[in-house]
Amino acid sequence: MEDSSRNDFKYLFKILVIGDVGVGKTSLIRRFTRGYFAENITSTVGVDLDSRILNIHGDKVKLQCWDTAGQEKYRSITQSYYRNADAVIMVFDLTNRGSFASIPQWLMDVQRYTSKNAVKVLVGNKTDLKGAKRMVNSRSAANLAEFEDLLYIETSAKWDDNIETLFTELAEQLRENAKSKSLNRFNNSNNNDSVTKKGFSIVSYMKRLGEKLPIQNPSTFCRI
Ligand SMILES: Nc1nc2c(ncn2[C@@H]2O[C@H](COP(=O)(O)OP(=O)(O)OP(=O)(O)O)[C@@H](O)[C@H]2O)c(=O)[nH]1
Numbered sequence: 001m002e003d004s005s006r007n008d009f010k011y012l013f014k015i016l017v018i019g020d021v022g023v024g025k026t027s028l029i030r031r032f033t034r035g036y037f038a039e040n041i042t043s044t045v046g047v048d049l050d051s052r053i054l055n056i057h058g059d060k061v062k063l064q065c066w067d068t069a070g071q072e073k074y075r076s077i078t079q080s081y082y083r084n085a086d087a088v089i090m091v092f093d094l095t096n097r098g099s100f101a102s103i104p105q106w107l108m109d110v111q112r113y114t115s116k117n118a119v120k121v122l123v124g125n126k127t128d129l130k131g132a133k134r135m136v137n138s139r140s141a142a143n144l145a146e147f148e149d150l151l152y153i154e155t156s157a158k159w160d161d162n163i164e165t166l167f168t169e170l171a172e173q174l175r176e177n178a179k180s181k182s183l184n185r186f187n188n189s190n191n192n193d194s195v196t197k198k199g200f201s202i203v204s205y206m207k208r209l210g211e212k213l214p215i216q217n218p219s220t221f222c223r224i
């Protein structure tokens with residue numbers, strides 16, 4: 001699904017996708033970059049790469065998605081990819097409490113190895129598995145996200161739920177940050193690190209969860 005003119009883009013952003021084994025990192029990326037989902041998928045070995053170009057307000061934005069292995073034995077390899085990430089997506093499985101309990105550990109790695117300006121997103125995947133199978137509720141995840149200053153969204157790679165929203169909103173945020181950075185440079189500002197604090201409006205997510213979560217102003221849903 002990638003644009004045929006692979007090098008024809010205005011912005012290139014590197015997105016690192018991390019999380020425990022089997023939470024659906026590869027499935028999320030595959031759904032976004034290639035538009036399909038597979039039940040039988042092999043565990044990632046080391047790090048894979050896939051990308052797609054989005055048109056964001058007239059600009060071609062290439063999202064390079066770095067798909068890391070969740071297995072512990074690859075941890076030292078995957079950590080070497082953190083440094084250049086513009087954004088980090090931390091994925092857990094909504095039906096696996098252990099994968100949610102691991103998020104603080106993943107976050108420690110992120111804080112240690114990535115730039116402080118990297119956009120950080122927490123993703124609860126597998127919303128299609130409902131009822132008794134669901135082990136992590138939205139409020140717990142949203143509370144963690146709020147406490148750690150992360151963006152939060154729930155997805156299903158299987159049902160293609162919120163995948164496009166996740167990556168499109170992320171691309172918009174990264175483009176805004178890049179634009180404000182270059183503006184700062186142009187203005188000879190000393191504060192080249194500053195980024196626009198733009199709201200992260202995951203509209204479809206808000207519609208579904210707006211009533212359950214303590215959102216003050218639904219039109220500027222940001223770091224819940
Ligand atoms: N029901 C459901 N299953 C999913 C979803 N996303 C992934 N899976 C399944 O979960 C299993 C693991 O998916 P992967 O995408 O390989 O997980 P991963 O995080 O890349 O795993 P590692 O590469 O081992 O770290 C596979 O059987 C997928 O089909 C989803 O949204 N819903």
Ligand SMILES: [Mg+2]
Nearest residue numbers: 025026043044
């Ligand atoms: Mg994988």
